[in-house]
Structures are given as C-alpha cells and as structure tokens.
Amino acid sequence: MLGEAVLAAVVAEEAPVLWYANRGSGFVLLGLLTITTVAGVLAGAVPGSREWPRAATQAMHRNVGLLSAAFLAIHVVTTVVDEFVDVRWWQAIVPFTSGYERVWLGLGVVGLDLIGAVIITSMLRHRLGHRLWRGIHVVSYLAWALGTVHGLAMGTDAGTRWGVAFAAVCAMAVAVAVGARLVSARAAPPSAGVPTANPVTSHLGMP
C-alpha cells in the first residue's frame, strides 16, 4: 500500500520523494559515519571488559561502517536521480565538476571518494601490507570531516537549530574519542587490553 503510493508519487513526480530521501539519508549518514569513526577510534583505545570486549567495538565499527556505505549509496544515487538539482553522475564522482554548489558538493564528493578507497582497501586488507592499509584507512578522519562540512555548508536543514545541534554532537563525539585515544596511547601501549572471555562479540554478527 504505502510502497505503491510512494512509487506512484515518484512516477508522477507529485512529491519530491527522492529529494526528501536525499536529505534524510544525508543526516542519517552523518550519524552513522560518526558512530563508525568513534567505534574505530575507540577500538584501539579502550581496554576490553567482560561485558564489552574490544572485539565487540571492532565488530560494531565494521558493521556500522557497512551500513554507512549503504546509506552513502542511497545518498549519492538519490542526488543523481533526483531532478530537483541537476547533478550528473560523473559530477557525483569527480570532485568540483558540479555546476550546483561547486565547492561544497565537491567536498562531499572528495569524502565519498576517500570512503570508497577506505572500503576497497579494507576488503583487500589481507592482500595489502598493514602499513599501506593503515595509511589509507586514516583518511577516514578527513572523509568524516569533509562530509560534515559538506552537510553543514549546503544541507537544506543545516540552518535549523536541530541540524546544527546534531552536527555539533557528532563533532564532539569524534573529538572526545580521538582525545581518549591520544591519552591512552600516551599512557600505555595499545596492547594492554585485558583478556576476557567473550560472549558479546558473537552477538554482533561476526563474519
């Protein structure tokens, strides 16, 4: 019923469904990427406990990251398909070629490309050297920052109070996580986790 209604609306272009999907997925994406980043940062920082072992943080990082990739795909595809703004498909891949919001959209595209690189190298991790993989993986910080700026600068809802508040909370979360990791790296080598039996990881859909 609802699906049919939505489909009909899309076909008839009565409601800018794609446009709303685009805006909404952008916001969700900010949250998901923030969670992914925070989990990734903390995976190497916090010692495991029995209730929440480090493998659980790692699994969360991976799985939420995968979910972010799905939302990123939705976000990009809706941008291209929707005709409310004219963004062609290559403009969604090659940075700074768009006629619409050249700079701010370009930042988002750079973020997209970086995340693509991170995903591909992570999938090929077992074939790459650890250093190369890690070198590319740290650009996720940049990708997250670019994505956030992209959203704040050109997001339709970025001007709203709740939009700004959400972005601020996300930025704060990442900042705190990075701070915690820097502190713990100074205090102790990363390997000083407490070994524990672990009933939790298995809940998080390990591959």
Add this chain to the structure above:
Amino acid sequence: MSGLTVAAGQGADVWVHEGPRLLADLDHGPGLAVHRRRSVGRRPWPTSDPELAELLESIDLRGRGGAAFPLARKVRTAAKSRGRPVVVVNAAEGEPASSKDSTLMLLKPHLVLDGAQLVAQAIGADTIHVVVPGERPAVHQGVRTAIGDRADADLVPMSLHQAECRFVAGESSAVLELLSGRPNLPVTTSRPSAVSGLGGRPTVLSNAETYAQAALLARDGVDAYCNLGTPAEPGTRLLTIDGDGDRPTVLEVAHGTRLAPLLAAADADADNGLLLGGYHGTWLPPEAVANLTVSASAMVDAGAAIGRRDAAPAVGRLPDPTDRRGGGVPRRRVREPLRSLQVRAPRARSCGPRPRDRRGPEQRADHPAHGCRGAAGRVPPPRRHDPLDPLTAPRLPSRGRGALERIVHGRCARGPGRCRVSPVPPASGPARQQLSVDWQACDGHGLCAEILPELVHLDEWHFPVVQRAVPKDLERLARAAVVACPKLALKITKP
C-alpha cells in the same frame, strides 16, 4: 524401593522407583477412583489467592522446572494483575535428559491436575492448559483420559496441548507461544507471564511437579508435608538419573538425601564426574559428588548452578579437561531437571534416544539432534549445520545464545581454579585446520583470545598462546578470530 518400568513413549522407557509421596502406591495405577480414595478426608482447599499464597509460602514451594521461582509470588502477581488469569501446567520437559514430569503425568496425573485446579480456583482462572511433550504419545493419551474422567467434577475446564518434539519446546515462553498458536519456540518477553502471559492475561505457568507438590501440600497440610526434607527445604523432589543401564531412573527423594547412594541404585557412578541439571547443567567433579545432598543450597555450595538463572554453568577442577577428547569422557549424569539457564534460543531437536557415550564418530549417530522418534517411528535425517544443533551451531542471534554458547563451548567466567569444560564434548575427528601466528605482525591486541578463548589464551605480556589444531566445531570461530585480528597476524593453515 520397588522398581517399575514405565513406557513413557517410544524409546523412552524409564525405571521408576516407588517414592514416599508423589510416587507412592504405584501398584493401583493412575485411575481417578484410586486417586479419590486416597484423597478422602482431605482438607478443604484454600479458596482465595492470599490464602493459597500463604500456604505455599509456608514451605517456600518453588518451581520444579529449573528456575526455582517461588510459586506463591506467581500466584500473588497473577491474582492482582489485570485480566482473567489463566493456569498452565507445563509437563513438556523438552530436556532430553529429564523424564520425571512425563513419569509423573503417567503415574499420578490426578495429583497434578488437582494442583492445577487448586491454583486456578484460588486465583479465579477460567481455563487450565495442560501441555504434554510431543515425543511421548503415551503421556498425551494418559492425560487425555485423566482429564476426560474428571471433567464433570472439575470447576475449571482444562484443555490439553501437545508440545513439539524439540529441546526447547518446554521452555515457558515457548509453551505460551504454542498455546497462542504460534511456533513452539522461545521468545524474549518483556514482562513476566504472571503479569501478562497468554493473550496478555496474567498466567500462572509452572512445571507439572510443582502443581503436584501444591496438591499434596493442600491435601496433607503443612505439618505432614514437612515430615520429610530439611527445615529449609521441606518435602521431596523428583529426579531423573541416567546411569549405565539402558534406561534412566526416575525417583522421588526427600530433600537432604545423599546423592551418592541414589546414583548407585540407579546404576550410575560419578567416578568421572557428574553432569547435574541435564543439557544445561553443570559438571561436578567426583569429590564434590561424594557428599552432595539433594537440596538447592547444597548444590549451590558444590558449585552447581541450581535454580539461578545467571549462574555460569562451569565448575572448577574436573580431573583433566583434555580427557574429554581421549577416553575420560565424564558420562554419568544426574538429570536433576533444574535447568540452570533459561535458554531463549531454539536448540537441538532432542527427543528420541538420549545421548549416552559421546565419544568418537558414533557420537553423531546417537546425538539428540538426530531427530524425534515420533509416533511414526521415523528418525528424520540430521541437518548439516543445523542451527539448533549445539555441536555445529552457527551463532544464533538472540540473547539466549550467549548462555547457550557458554555451555556448548565452555565460555564461562574464567578465574583461578576454574577450567573451561563444556558439558558437550567437542566434535571429534582429525582437525582440518591449524592456527598460526605471524609473530612479526602480532602486536598483542588480544582480540583472538576474546573471540576464541577455547584455543587462544594470552600470556602475561598479552601475547597469544595458541593451540594449533582447530576442532571442527570451532572452525567458524577461528575464522572470525582471523578476520578480527587488527594486524592480520593470525592465520589458518592446512596441517
């Protein structure tokens, strides 16, 4: 003690020893006339819920299904909750190691049904649902006859249901699902069934033996009931003991009785340890069994998780944990049907022959996962990677899985003096995979030990000490550990 064989169902015969109360006077059969003659001159039943709760509290009668929950609290809660209460008698044990409820339903159905009527009348219930195990058609038949015989005298109508042939079919939420017309599988519930159970109505659901004990208490009075047992735990308890014989023994013993002579009588010894509480139970070392008595407190003292939901199912110091792979499989088990953990994940289909010696390849053949000998007598072929089979189980996505896995893989809180011993010996056969560590890469993150504590533990510098050969049932976990390694230092190789 006189012996008696009860054909509880195909391939499920049990030896029954006559006992002091529930299993007394077996010679006269399960008929209603005999039962009524025994009950002549009984006291009037308590007629209100506070009265009944008080009576139950006076001896602290607890559920005999495993969780040992006070029945009085269920009664009070159900009586004061919104809606017309329902009473459910759960005789579907599900646990393949337990036969005591089926035995009771066959031999003394009216005692159980009396107890259910007693509770139902006191709390004003309008229906009693009786659930019997699917794998024991004889029980279904017997209870159907019993309910039919007494229908005209009963104030609260009773309806009979048959659970599916499945390990967890007797779990309380699974029973309520069955009664609601949904698949007979456990679910996670947010509210206790006494508040909101069947169809959202307050539901008193308890084990069959619990109702029989309540009926005895009401019939004989507190003083007579307390003649047997200990001051803290008066009365008796049914046990299923699975020894060396070809069938398990069901007996009724007073609380405080020493366990060792009972084991001997049931042709079981605990030289290699004892599994207490069935499939979800606890291994006890022989020295702990020697002086163990049948009582909840003594079993807790011995390290067995009796009636505690949160208890870790492992105990310390079995003679040698590695023995289970070789010849020393501890295989005597007492099936005190106290399921220490309320597992909410579907598990082994488990009717049919009970597991006995589970060593070597033949272990697969007699594994309880290998199907239910139902009325048709056919044994369904085992499914590969049956998600319900504890030996090959891929991880199940539910809260209960942790508990289940902790048992299957011996995942438990480990501390000094504790060892990782699983009540289910791991799948045997030559290992197809080996674990190896790239020491150049390993940074001691320790994630492998979190995911695979069975094969990896960390030394004092937090570097992994790895057991190379990967048993078949741990291959999935081994892969997960390899993937999780932040440094890609853990590898699986072929031997």
